[in-house]
Amino acid sequence: MVGLWLWLVGQRLLLWGAASAVSLAGASLLLSLLRVVASYARKWQQMRPIPTVARAYPLVGHALLMKPDAQEFFQQLIQYTEEYRHVPLLKLWLGPVPMVALYQAENVEAILASSKQIDKSFVYEFLEPWLGLGLLTSTGNKWRSRRKMLTPTFHFTILEDFLDIMNEQANILVNKLEKHVNQEAFNCFFYITLCALDIICETAMGKNIGAQSNDDSEYVRAVYRMSDLIFRRMKMPWLWLESWYLMFKEGWEHKKGLKILHTFTNNVIAERANEIKTDEEGKGNDTGSAPSKNKRRAFLDLLLSVTDEEGNKLSHEAIREEVDTFMFEGHDTTAAAINWSLYLLGSNPEVQKKVDRELDEVFGKSDRPTTAEDLKKLKYLDCVIKETLRLFPSVPLFARTLNEDCVVAGYRVPKGTEAVIIPYALHRDPKYFPNPEEFQPERFFPENAQGRHPYCYVPFSAGPRNCIGQKFAIMEEKTVLSCILRHFWVESNQKREELGLAGQLILRPCNGIWIKLKRRNADES
Numbered sequence: 001m002v003g004l005w006l007w008l009v010g011q012r013l014l015l016w017g018a019a020s021a022v023s024l025a026g027a028s029l030l031l032s033l034l035r036v037v038a039s040y041a042r043k044w045q046q047m048r049p050i051p052t053v054a055r056a057y058p059l060v061g062h063a064l065l066m067k068p069d070a071q072e073f074f075q076q077l078i079q080y081t082e083e084y085r086h087v088p089l090l091k092l093w094l095g096p097v098p099m100v101a102l103y104q105a106e107n108v109e110a111i112l113a114s115s116k117q118i119d120k121s122f123v124y125e126f127l128e129p130w131l132g133l134g135l136l137t138s139t140g141n142k143w144r145s146r147r148k149m150l151t152p153t154f155h156f157t158i159l160e161d162f163l164d165i166m167n168e169q170a171n172i173l174v175n176k177l178e179k180h181v182n183q184e185a186f187n188c189f190f191y192i193t194l195c196a197l198d199i200i201c202e203t204a205m206g207k208n209i210g211a212q213s214n215d216d217s218e219y220v221r222a223v224y225r226m227s228d229l230i231f232r233r234m235k236m237p238w239l240w241l242e243s244w245y246l247m248f249k250e251g252w253e254h255k256k257g258l259k260i261l262h263t264f265t266n267n268v269i270a271e272r273a274n275e276i277k278t279d280e281e282g283k284g285n286d287t288g289s290a291p292s293k294n295k296r297r298a299f300l301d302l303l304l305s306v307t308d309e310e311g312n313k314l315s316h317e318a319i320r321e322e323v324d325t326f327m328f329e330g331h332d333t334t335a336a337a338i339n340w341s342l343y344l345l346g347s348n349p350e351v352q353k354k355v356d357r358e359l360d361e362v363f364g365k366s367d368r369p370t371t372a373e374d375l376k377k378l379k380y381l382d383c384v385i386k387e388t389l390r391l392f393p394s395v396p397l398f399a400r401t402l403n404e405d406c407v408v409a410g411y412r413v414p415k416g417t418e419a420v421i422i423p424y425a426l427h428r429d430p431k432y433f434p435n436p437e438e439f440q441p442e443r444f445f446p447e448n449a450q451g452r453h454p455y456c457y458v459p460f461s462a463g464p465r466n467c468i469g470q471k472f473a474i475m476e477e478k479t480v481l482s483c484i485l486r487h488f489w490v491e492s493n494q495k496r497e498e499l500g501l502a503g504q505l506i507l508r509p510c511n512g513i514w515i516k517l518k519r520r521n522a523d524e525s
Contacts, residue, residue, distance in 0.1 A: 060095025
């Protein structure tokens with residue numbers, strides 16, 4: 001009887017404990033919810049004075065106004081920046097998330113020049129499963145330490161070692177384009193992209209994957225599919241939760257793609273590390289980490305030897321993060337810039353003739369590889385690339401999450417706001433670029449660029465978190481373009497409105513870049 005009584009008391013205590021736990025959890029959840037609502041209401045009140053496009057509704061904000069299609073959304077955003085060019089910044093609520101769009105140099109500087117506002121937008125978290133916390137996605141002390149370690153690897157004298165690879169792959173591209181000479185217009189976008197992919201693979205990893213010869217390789221397919229999946233997920237809040245994402249077909253594709261990408265990179269790193277170890281053992285006291293005779297130097301070799309201030313080397317995982325980051329950032333951006341350059345040169349024959357004359361001055365009738373000295377002499381081509389990146393910046397918009405309250409153009413913008421920089425609109429400010437839609441490489445002659453606001457042109461971002469690979473990108477673009485233009489004359493009849501601009505992670509023409517090729521000869525220049 002006593003045992004039964006004790007059991008009943010025990011059960012009563014368990015029930016009371018469970019009820020208390022439930023009540024406590026409920027109270028905790030309610031408290032958290034109230035804090036979120038209070039924070040949301042406070043930001044709503046703080047941001048009320050900032051100009052906006054239309055009335056925002058509680059919780060959903062402007063989400064119902066936003067176009068779901070990537071091409072239409074980008075056009076809508078650009079239309080807003082044109083319509084509200086006169087206001088210093090523009091407020092949008094994406095659901096409960098506040099956002100300010102910045103497209104005037106003085107206000108862009110307030111964010112990009114800050115040594116504190118270096119946190120990437122929350123949407124970059126969707127890149128972390130692939131890229132980990134490398135240069136693109138990390139922040140704070142980890143980013144500062146990694147940036148300091150890696151900056152020397154992008155010195156121009158080191159980049160010159162990659163010129164052979166760029167020349168070889170550019171020549172493969174030219175040979176592939178030969179079949180289009182004096183034929184109908186064709187879409188050159190994919191040709192250029194495969195060339196850029198081959199270049200970044202061999203320069204980043206020392207691995208020749210032959211994408212131009214075999215565009216059906218598993219790794220090539222995985223790179224493209226992963227980029228597509230990540231952007232789709234960024235646009236779909238219902239796919240943000242990891243456990244929920246894995247219930248969809250795309251989630252499984254994402255998981256499978258990650259395995260392919262990481263396995264490939266891990267194998268290349270292990271293979272290269274073993275080669276270096278073998279080299280060192282064979283040299284006895286000579287412990288240099290020079291590549292084997294038949295192995296070209298790659299960024300990977302530099303990553304395997306780089307050390308921090310305490311003399312610590314990067315871990316295998318950290319090296320993979322950076323190699324994967326180079327792969328992700330280093331092919332689509334340069335490929336887009338080269339494609340847009342061909343489109344603009346093909347649409348502006350008078351500019352192409354000037355490039356032609358410069359190529360003759362530097363190379364004559366020779367078909368020799370491009371050297372570092374040649375690149376320095378191609379000053380007009382350099383201006384062509386800069387003007388191309390003004391009109392069609394490879395990254396048309398990027399975002400930072402403000403980690404503290406700040407003042408922009410007299411308006412207080414609260415911590416947690418997404419500050420979206422829109423280079424596509426910024427580069428069209430008539431205050432700094434009169435007749436902004438016209439293609440005028442002369443804008444970037446030193447005498448014409450003098451005195452221009454340093455933040456009115458940011459194709460590689462700017463400030464402490466600017467793109468570490470911009471010298472590499474310009475070198476590749478000049479090398480590939482000079483190789484193409486030494487062989488062919490380019491024509492393009494596409495109108496701007498026919499391009500179908502989509503500002504995803506990269507500024508792409510949905511309808512491709514369609515050009516005609518003719519054999520280049522002296523008469524045309």
